[in-house]
Amino acid sequence: MHQQLPQTIALKALDPHQNATVVTIGDLIIPxxxxxxxxxxxxxxxIDLIVAEWYDQEEKSTFLTGLADVDRRSQSSFSKDFVDCSEKQQIQILNDLDEQSRVESEPTVRHRARNTASEEKPFFSMIKQLTLIGYYTSEIGFVQELHEEIIPARHAGCAPLSAEASK
Incomplete structure (x- = not known):
């Protein structure tokens, strides 16, 4: 599953290994x-742009720590980095992270943890959200998947209201 990507941009927040991990996770979320x-x-x-330029230090730290945890889990379970695991192994790790994310997001868990830690979004929730936003705001997601027009050909701002609609 893992392939070396040509470096098309200068990464701002992620190193090449982290970037490869993000590519792999994204491809499993939206294949x-x-x-x-x-x-x-x-x-x-x-995702690299958002982590570098939008996230505050706490969010950036949470994201990068979560990304490192993906490899820690992979090493612990399969003795290799996440990007080198089989797709089945990668999915198992992401399912575990998703379950943990759901548990950590439950109100009773957040309430108990409030006294000991700040309320931060679990890493897997962060990367899923970023993947979905990044995909569906891209030309590929918006035009090819959703079949929408980025710039409509025409806008009828002052259209007369039909008699039926005014009732």
């Missing part, structure tokens, strides 16, 4: 089907 997936939409570049 290529009859439409291109997250990898083709270059969602990793969007």
């Amino acid at each position: 290529e089907t009859d439409t291109p997936g997250a990898k083709a939409a270059r969602v990793n570049e969007f």
Whole structure:
């Protein structure tokens, strides 16, 4: 599954290994089907930009620590980095992270943890959200997947209201 990507941009927040991990996770969240997936939409570049320029230090730290945890889990379970695991192993790790994310997001867990830690979004929730936003705001996601126009050909701002609609 893991392939070396040509370095098309200068990464701002992620190193090449972290970027490869983000590409792999994104491709598992939104794989290529009859439409291109997250990898083709270059969602990793969007995520790198958000982590570098939008996230505050706490969010950036949470994201990068979570990304490192993906490899720690992979090493612990399969004795190799996440990007070198089989797709089945990668999915197992992401399913575990997703389950942990759901548990940590439950109100009773957040309430108990409030006294000991700040309320931060679990890493897997962060990367899923970034992947979805990055994909569906890209030309590939918006045009090819959603079949929408980025710039409509025409805008009818002052259209007369029909008699039926005014009732």
